[in-house]
Amino acid sequence: MLEAFIVTIWIEYNGKMYMKEADSLTRNCKAAVEQLTNKFHKSPMKLVAVKCDTAQTYKDRKEYFNDKR
Secondary structure (H helix, E strand, O other): OOOOEEEEEEEEEOOEEEEEEEEEEEOOHHHHHHHHHHHHOOOOOEEEEEEEEOHHHHHHHHHHHOOOO
16 A cells, blocks of 8 residues: 655754645655755755654654644
């Protein structure tokens, strides 16, 4: 069974860290990471990290960080 992933990225810009969830789902995490790496390669923003979550791990992480557990 193919599973969809929610991609979260962390970007550094002007000495500040930003986090953003991608606007769409992907089924291929590796391809999404490669695409993001290429996109930010020549950008003034530095791609710090990329995380691919399943719907369940995304929900669990959100609950953990929002003190719902």
